[in-house]
Amino acid sequence: MSAGCGVEAITPPAEPIALPMVVSDFFSPDGFWGDGEKRGSLDLQRDCPSRAAGAVGDCYRVSYLPGAKRYAGINWQYPHNNWGFWPGRKIAPGATKITFKARGAKGGEAVGFGAGQADDMNGYGDSFSISPQTLQLTNSWQSFKVDFLGEDYGRSPSGVIGAFIASPAPGEGEELVEFFLDDLKWER
Amino acid sequence: MSKFSLCLLLGMLGFSSTAFSQEATRSNPFACYGAAESLVQGLSAAQIADLVKSRLEAPPSATEGTFDAANWHCTNGELMRRVGDTRAAASYAKVIEIDPQEPGWELWYGLYLRNTRGAAHPLLEQAEVHYYAALAKLSALAERGAEMPFDATTKDWVQRGLNIVYGEAGLPLFGRAYPYDGGKPFLSVAFTSMLRTSVDTNEAGTVDDVRRFASEASFSISAQRLNRALTPAELEGIVRTPLRLDFYNRLRLRLGQLGAIDVSYDVFRAYKSQITRYTEPNNLGDVSVEQAGLSFQRTLDLYSLFDLHIEGGYRRVSRVGVVEWFPDLRENINMYEAHPAISRFLGPDKLTVGMHYVFMDIPFVPGGLLEDRFRERAIRAFYFDYAFYRPLVLPDPDTWRLRRQFTRGVHVYGGYAMDDEVWGIREVQRRDTYLGSTFKGFAGFDLTLQLTTLTSLTDITTFTGESYVDPIQTNKHFRSTAILLYRIVDEDTMPGMPASSLAMMNLVFPVRADFTYKGWNAYENVRAGAELWSKFVWKGLRGTNFLLTAGYDIQYFHRVERLVHMGHLDLRMGWNYL
Numbered sequence: 001m002s003a004g005c006g007v008e009a010i011t012p013p014a015e016p017i018a019l020p021m022v023v024s025d026f027f028s029p030d031g032f033w034g035d036g037e038k039r040g041s042l043d044l045q046r047d048c049p050s051r052a053a054g055a056v057g058d059c060y061r062v063s064y065l066p067g068a069k070r071y072a073g074i075n076w077q078y079p080h081n082n083w084g085f086w087p088g089r090k091i092a093p094g095a096t097k098i099t100f101k102a103r104g105a106k107g108g109e110a111v112g113f114g115a116g117q118a119d120d121m122n123g124y125g126d127s128f129s130i131s132p133q134t135l136q137l138t139n140s141w142q143s144f145k146v147d148f149l150g151e152d153y154g155r156s157p158s159g160v161i162g163a164f165i166a167s168p169a170p171g172e173g174e175e176l177v178e179f180f181l182d183d184l185k186w187e188r
Numbered sequence: 189m190s191k192f193s194l195c196l197l198l199g200m201l202g203f204s205s206t207a208f209s210q211e212a213t214r215s216n217p218f219a220c221y222g223a224a225e226s227l228v229q230g231l232s233a234a235q236i237a238d239l240v241k242s243r244l245e246a247p248p249s250a251t252e253g254t255f256d257a258a259n260w261h262c263t264n265g266e267l268m269r270r271v272g273d274t275r276a277a278a279s280y281a282k283v284i285e286i287d288p289q290e291p292g293w294e295l296w297y298g299l300y301l302r303n304t305r306g307a308a309h310p311l312l313e314q315a316e317v318h319y320y321a322a323l324a325k326l327s328a329l330a331e332r333g334a335e336m337p338f339d340a341t342t343k344d345w346v347q348r349g350l351n352i353v354y355g356e357a358g359l360p361l362f363g364r365a366y367p368y369d370g371g372k373p374f375l376s377v378a379f380t381s382m383l384r385t386s387v388d389t390n391e392a393g394t395v396d397d398v399r400r401f402a403s404e405a406s407f408s409i410s411a412q413r414l415n416r417a418l419t420p421a422e423l424e425g426i427v428r429t430p431l432r433l434d435f436y437n438r439l440r441l442r443l444g445q446l447g448a449i450d451v452s453y454d455v456f457r458a459y460k461s462q463i464t465r466y467t468e469p470n471n472l473g474d475v476s477v478e479q480a481g482l483s484f485q486r487t488l489d490l491y492s493l494f495d496l497h498i499e500g501g502y503r504r505v506s507r508v509g510v511v512e513w514f515p516d517l518r519e520n521i522n523m524y525e526a527h528p529a530i531s532r533f534l535g536p537d538k539l540t541v542g543m544h545y546v547f548m549d550i551p552f553v554p555g556g557l558l559e560d561r562f563r564e565r566a567i568r569a570f571y572f573d574y575a576f577y578r579p580l581v582l583p584d585p586d587t588w589r590l591r592r593q594f595t596r597g598v599h600v601y602g603g604y605a606m607d608d609e610v611w612g613i614r615e616v617q618r619r620d621t622y623l624g625s626t627f628k629g630f631a632g633f634d635l636t637l638q639l640t641t642l643t644s645l646t647d648i649t650t651f652t653g654e655s656y657v658d659p660i661q662t663n664k665h666f667r668s669t670a671i672l673l674y675r676i677v678d679e680d681t682m683p684g685m686p687a688s689s690l691a692m693m694n695l696v697f698p699v700r701a702d703f704t705y706k707g708w709n710a711y712e713n714v715r716a717g718a719e720l721w722s723k724f725v726w727k728g729l730r731g732t733n734f735l736l737t738a739g740y741d742i743q744y745f746h747r748v749e750r751l752v753h754m755g756h757l758d759l760r761m762g763w764n765y766l
Contacts (some may be wrong), residue, residue: 005545005566007564007565007608007610007615009562009610009649010562010610010613010614010653011559011613011653012558013559021428024557026558028556028557030413030467032467046556047516057555079412080411080412081417085415086411135505176603
């Protein structure tokens with residue numbers, strides 16, 4: 001966006017954001033919690049070795065080496081790293097589910113998926129909360145969905161802060177949990 | 189009297205008697221320089237200008253011989269040159285018109301165009317016309333058996349002049365090669381190759397370590413990333429001296445009077461140099477850059493206005509490792525650049541004003557938030573250099589008595605650079621302001637003192653289109669620099685081709701200190717070093733110029749208690765910048 005011989009920053013996308021919404025276009029996987037609060041245990045990269053067929057948005061590789069807390073997760077937040085300090089993003093009403101494709105590195109990985117960041121102790125919070133539902137992955141791409149189950153994400157005047165949650169469940173031992181996540185969308 | 193002047197006078201005196209005894213019709217053209225040199229001894233610039241005026245009011249009579257008339261105009265040219273009077277060009281031209289057979293007059297005109305005129309670069313195309321004309325006239329005299337002993341000196345100096353103007357082009361592959369026989373070629377091709385290695389806090393050509401480290405730390409700390417303070421280990425870990433390798437190759441084409449056309453290819457590697465994600469500021473990745481370039485440059489004589497240097501080009505840049513979160517992402521960038529400059533004499537002094545403009549058309553990042561993907565960068569830098577060439581009253585380096593003498597220039601220079609880079613809704617604005625002075629050539633020393641401010645702020649645009657400056661990501665620094673240079677082998681005192689291949693050797697001691705006056709101050713530091721700059725001219729390899737530069741520096745970041753040792757070694761056959 002050149003201004004004369006210089007440069008000019010762009011303006012963020014207009015709101016409310018229309019549906020279907022590609023989550024990675026508008027929310028960022030910045031909110032690491034549990035063992036993810038310290039470096040080295042929970043990692044996310046945007047470098048899947050292969051994409052799911054017809055997928056849009058970013059593809060993520062998530063790896064979790066269980067630490068002392070033995071639980072961890074990542075919230076897809078807006079703006080970056082928003083733990084309720086700032087308002088979120090307004091999304092058009094009518095979304096009923098979050099759809100995505102996922103696979104494990106080996107197969108058999110258990111991962112919880114949910115949405116919402118309702119805690120408003122820092123000033124702002126979502127008006128909905130979908131607790132992570134644990135799903136079992138295979139080593140090939142599969143389609144999944146998380147239903148809103150009547151949760152109203154539009155009630156908060158500050159919009160949506162946490163659009164998605166992924167929380168790998170550790171096994172009994174210290175085994176690495178690695179899985180891939182693609183084609184993440186909010187849909188009617 | 190400078191060593192250069194002494195050399196000239198000895199040359200003149202040594203050859204003049206022989207000249208008169210062998211051929212009465214040809215006298216020594218070096219008399220012109222010697223006469224001017226003796227006339228200006230102890231005079232101020234205004235007195236020299238008055239001398240020029242009085243000489244022009246009393247021209248030689250028509251009965252005077254060819255040499256005397258030519259020498260009178262040549263002496264005028266030499267006097268004018270010393271006070272920035274650009275009528276010197278007309279005087280030199282008049283000399284050649286009066287005495288068209290003498291090669292030495294062409295030498296003086298060529299020397300004037302190479303050494304005195306030009307804007308940041310010599311008037312190469314004009315100078316080489318006269319240098320080659322001198323060589324052609326020398327050949328003609330040799331064919332007629334009319335050579336004089338001073339002709340060998342003329343030839344040596346002409347060859348040296350050409351060697352200097354073509355030095356940066358490197359190895360001559362075709363045309364325009366030492367000893368420059370056979371007339372001025374229409375086409376020439378030369379090959380430049382440079383290998384640079386360093387272990388340093390800065391990449392070659394950049395100096396902003398204090399600002400860069402502070403900006404990296406503050407972005408990590410910001411709400412957009414960690415939203416917490418960094419640990420002492422994280423702060424210290426941001427200071428890094430990666431191994432960098434740079435291999436640059438260029439073909440330079442010269443076509444007649446058109447100028448220089450360069451085709452270049454550059455490969456750059458920096459190992460463990462780039463923060464791959466600012467949520468982990470000590471997680472470093474490799475950077476690789478390849479650049480293919482096409483550029484053009486030419487310096488033009490537009491007097492009575494000014495001399496103009498035009499330079500512009502295009503580079504296709506392919507790089508990996510620079511985009512956060514995407515350490516393997518290859519970016520293909522279109523880069524456009526222009527580097528114009530103008531120079532004009534103001535009395536005896538010379539003012540040069542120029543700019544650098546670089547625009548990088550960077551492709552969108554393929555992932556992440558939509559508002560983070562857009563990328564662009566533009567650098568606009570303006571500079572000036574005011575060179576005092578007037579004779580100054582200074583201590584004589586030999587006797588320490590005060591006397592008026594010419595120097596190699598006292599330069600006062602400054603500049604302002606705006607480097608704006610956009611990451612989507614964030615625009616990082618870096619600003620450099622500097623003011624300095626260099627005193628050149630006193631008893632073999634150059635002394636440079638410079639003050640610099642380095643600032644950075646991040647402007648963030650909200651969805652309403654309004655923007656605000658993130659106070660956490662604002663930092664401002666002040667730098668003071670002193671550089672002492674000592675000429676062990678002084679190139680400027682060698683008007684002819686160097687007797688040995690070593691043409692220049694300088695010992696350089698740079699010292700600087702950085703203070704932070706706003707924002708993150710963890711990277712305040714002091715730095716000192718020693719460097720050896722040397723230049724070799726290999727006559728047996730068609731007069732190819734080589735530069736060998738080696739240096740060692742030490743830098744201490746006292747707030748994070750980090751001491752780093754640095755070194756660099758550069759081997760260059762020709763060069764594209766110094």
